[in-house]
Amino acid sequence: MAAAHEPEVIRDKAAMRAWTRRRRAEGKAVALVPTMGYLHNGHLSLVSAAAAASAGPVAVVVSIYVNPGQFAPTEDLTTYPSDLAGDLRKLAAVFCPPDLYVRAGDGRPDAGSSGGTVSCLEQAGGGYGHETWIRVEQLEKGLCGSSRPVFFRGVATVVAKLFNIVDPDIAVLGKKDYQQWRVICRMVRDLDFAIEIIGSEIVREADCLAMSSRNVHLSREEREKDNNLKALHRTRSARKNGNPCCKCRYDDFVHSMALSISRSLVNARTAALNGNNHSQQIQDQIVQTLTEAGDSSIKQRNFRNPFDVNADCELESLVPLERVDRPAVICVATWFGKVRLIENTEIQAPP
Amino acid sequence: MAAAHEPEVIRDKAAMRAWTRRRRAEGKAVALVPTMGYLHNGHLSLVSAAAAASAGPVAVVVSIYVNPGQFAPTEDLTTYPSDLAGDLRKLAAVFCPPDLYVRAGDGRPDAGSSGGTVSCLEQAGGGYGHETWIRVEQLEKGLCGSSRPVFFRGVATVVAKLFNIVDPDIAVLGKKDYQQWRVICRMVRDLDFAIEIIGSEIVREADCLAMSSRNVHLSREEREKDNNLKALHRTRSARKNGNPCCKCRYDDFVHSMALSISRSLVNARTAALNGNNHSQQIQDQIVQTLTEAGDSSIKQRNFRNPFDVNADCELESLVPLERVDRPAVICVATWFGKVRLIENTEIQAPP
Numbered sequence: 001m002a003a004a005h006e007p008e009v010i011r012d013k014a015a016m017r018a019w020t021r022r023r024r025a026e027g028k029a030v031a032l033v034p035t036m037g038y039l040h041n042g043h044l045s046l047v048s049a050a051a052a053a054s055a056g057p058v059a060v061v062v063s064i065y066v067n068p069g070q071f072a073p074t075e076d077l078t079t080y081p082s083d084l085a086g087d088l089r090k091l092a093a094v095f096c097p098p099d100l101y102v103r104a105g106d107g108r109p110d111a112g113s114s115g116g117t118v119s120c121l122e123q124a125g126g127g128y129g130h131e132t133w134i135r136v137e138q139l140e141k142g143l144c145g146s147s148r149p150v151f152f153r154g155v156a157t158v159v160a161k162l163f164n165i166v167d168p169d170i171a172v173l174g175k176k177d178y179q180q181w182r183v184i185c186r187m188v189r190d191l192d193f194a195i196e197i198i199g200s201e202i203v204r205e206a207d208c209l210a211m212s213s214r215n216v217h218l219s220r221e222e223r224e225k226d227n228n229l230k231a232l233h234r235t236r237s238a239r240k241n242g243n244p245c246c247k248c249r250y251d252d253f254v255h256s257m258a259l260s261i262s263r264s265l266v267n268a269r270t271a272a273l274n275g276n277n278h279s280q281q282i283q284d285q286i287v288q289t290l291t292e293a294g295d296s297s298i299k300q301r302n303f304r305n306p307f308d309v310n311a312d313c314e315l316e317s318l319v320p321l322e323r324v325d326r327p328a329v330i331c332v333a334t335w336f337g338k339v340r341l342i343e344n345t346e347i348q349a350p351p
Numbered sequence: 352m353a354a355a356h357e358p359e360v361i362r363d364k365a366a367m368r369a370w371t372r373r374r375r376a377e378g379k380a381v382a383l384v385p386t387m388g389y390l391h392n393g394h395l396s397l398v399s400a401a402a403a404a405s406a407g408p409v410a411v412v413v414s415i416y417v418n419p420g421q422f423a424p425t426e427d428l429t430t431y432p433s434d435l436a437g438d439l440r441k442l443a444a445v446f447c448p449p450d451l452y453v454r455a456g457d458g459r460p461d462a463g464s465s466g467g468t469v470s471c472l473e474q475a476g477g478g479y480g481h482e483t484w485i486r487v488e489q490l491e492k493g494l495c496g497s498s499r500p501v502f503f504r505g506v507a508t509v510v511a512k513l514f515n516i517v518d519p520d521i522a523v524l525g526k527k528d529y530q531q532w533r534v535i536c537r538m539v540r541d542l543d544f545a546i547e548i549i550g551s552e553i554v555r556e557a558d559c560l561a562m563s564s565r566n567v568h569l570s571r572e573e574r575e576k577d578n579n580l581k582a583l584h585r586t587r588s589a590r591k592n593g594n595p596c597c598k599c600r601y602d603d604f605v606h607s608m609a610l611s612i613s614r615s616l617v618n619a620r621t622a623a624l625n626g627n628n629h630s631q632q633i634q635d636q637i638v639q640t641l642t643e644a645g646d647s648s649i650k651q652r653n654f655r656n657p658f659d660v661n662a663d664c665e666l667e668s669l670v671p672l673e674r675v676d677r678p679a680v681i682c683v684a685t686w687f688g689k690v691r692l693i694e695n696t697e698i699q700a701p702p
Contacts, residue, residue, distance in 0.1 A: 013543065017545060100543070101541075102540065102541065127489055127490075127665065127667075127668025127669070127670040128667070128668055130541050131487055131488045131489045131490065131537065131541065132485060132486070132487045132488070132507075132537060132538050132540075132541030132542055133485070133486050133488060134483060134484070134485055134486075134542075135483070135484050135485075135486060136482055136483045137482045137483070137484060138478055138482045139478075139482065156483075157542070160542050161541075161542055161543045164542055164543040164544050164545060165543050165545075167545070186482065186483060187483050189453065189483075190452075190453065190481050190482065190483030190512075191483055191485075191508070191511050191512055191515055192364065192451070192512045192515040192516050193515050194368060194515060194516075194518070314478065316478075316479070317478025317479055318478070319478040
């Protein structure tokens with residue numbers, strides 16, 4: 001979905017608010033697609049969903065902002081992939097704000113931090129910096145929240161900021177980041193935002209790998225830097241072929257490991273729909289599929305938290321279930337070297 | 352400030368949003384005065400400030416909602432004073448919403464709580480109830496926050512909900528509740544609400560007591576139920592007169608104690624402006640004034656936390672200061688029997 005002309009690039013809050021007022025005065029609904037940029041076809045499917053979200057005319061704006069509020073100081077804020085020029089070519093209207101967080105030193109005589117993460121800003125002195133956070137207290141804790149304690153706090157907060165700046169009627173989020181989607185839905189309900197949230201389905205590559213900005217790190221170049229993956233590849237090659245110089249191609253090896261996530265979810269879903277609905281059994285089956293793909297030596301090779309499988313969670317609250325006997329979602333997170341991939345599958349109507 | 356005609360009473364969210372759209376279409380700015388009802392002249396001064404907040408026409412709406420999200424289960428939610436009929440006579444447009452919190456059992460087959468506080472709802476099971484809270488992480492901790500840990504979380508959250516429902520251009524809050532005012536200012540800045548917050552000055556009774564809904568509990572009838580106050584009165588009478596049947600009137604006694612707060616603040620402010628700006632000295636002087644008014648035997652008589660004096664805090668961050676050498680606020684909270692009274696004084700331009 002390429003823009004036919006130069007995109008409209010909005011760079012500050014006041015201009016963004018004025019843009020929305022103009023579009024609304026033209027009788028259009030305003031739809032926001034919040035992103036961190038480096039857009040792929042998954043993002044563009046959100047833009048299409050936004051444009052089609054109302055029977056009447058819709059003005060769609062995509063925000064591009066790598067949110068320092070959702071990264072812990074140890075995480076990859078500075079290496080998050082970026083391609084603003086490429087992104088702009090794909091869009092019609094873009095909100096590219098400057099830093100959205102007030103830093104302790106901003107406009108104040110006392111020294112303060114600037115740039116970098118803001119996750120722990122409330123611990124810094126001064127008392128002038130950003131310190132307001134939105135907590136969705138149960139939903140933020142499970143699944144990815146257990147390993148990334150400030151993540152959903154940062155996501156909810158920046159999305160609320162974007163909602164207050166853009167003032168949209170509609171917002172579209174991808175259901176690939178399922179917990180994030182549920183956190184935002186709950187925040188909108190609990191804080192009475194007058195915004196319709198649309199969850200858009202997962203978009204996949206031709207080979208079924210779910211699209212993600214982090215897939216770029218699965219490239220040959222990136223992977224070859226990864227000693228864990230190399231070691232694992234050598235181990236598997238040695239076992240299969242009796243010598244360390246294997247016949248399977250390195251690219252194929254990594255890609256098949258990544259693909260095993262979606263394969264395991266398809267199998268789990270089929271099993272649940274056929275009445276094999278014990279969560280523990282479903283989980284064991286997924287782990288087995290992933291283990292076979294990744295070789296049973298993964299744990300010995302120091303892969304971090306190789307399989308974070310949650311079979312199954314209630315669809316809306318994400319509370320763990322013993323059986324898939326009501327609408328549920330199965331979530332999987334896996335580290336491939338330094339890349340964390342997540343996927344999920346909904347089971348809307350279990351037998 | 353009595354309304355000349357029947358007030359417009361708005362009872363649900365959709366009607367409230369429609370009201371704001373109509374007023375805005377008429378070219379008016381919309382100003383919100385959030386209250387918990389039981390209106391006194393202090394509240395009505397906020398309504399006047401709201402009406403005068405813009406050069407153009409302003410439509411003012413007062414919300415009346417005793418927020419269950421800011422009371423701890425041990426606090427006085429059910430006994431908070433109320434007089435809706437009396438309130439409505441004083442106003443032109445009122446938003447009186449039903450319960451604004453989704454309870455775990457609402458519309459769900461599983462049982463859940465309904466009514467009562469929601470401060471600790473996230474600890475209950477279910478996962479369907481309200482669980483989104485706004486934390487202003489530093490400002491919420493000090494002063495009143497240290498004795499009421501869920502209070503400012505609940506205030507910030509309900510004000511954000513009201514902002515999202517009413518969608519005002521302006522909101523007016525009283526500076527008597529100084530920390531609350533600063534919490535809301537910070538939330539608005541940090542979450543990018545497009546709302547101008549006006550802090551309205553303290554309004555006093557003819558005798559200088561700051562107006563508060565809780566003053567009603569200082570009535571003779573309420574006070575006579577209070578054994579702590581009676582005992583203190585007897586002690587002081589006995590000391591002064593040599594016998595337990597004192598000459599000072601009970602009403603005057605309690606009132607003079609309450610008034611000692613404002614007297615102590617006037618004295619502290621004068622001292623600071625005269626260059627006696629050591630916070631510890633200012634604090635000691637306030638405590639001395641209060642102690643003289645309340646008799647030095649207060650602590651022995653089991654008054655809870657009799658003097659919660661914070662001299663002095665930086666004006667915006669409420670960070671404690673060693674000296675009043677920059678804009679500051681002095682805050683005092685005192686228990687009189689079962690009533691907690693708070694007051695403050697700003698020092699905008701210390702010498």
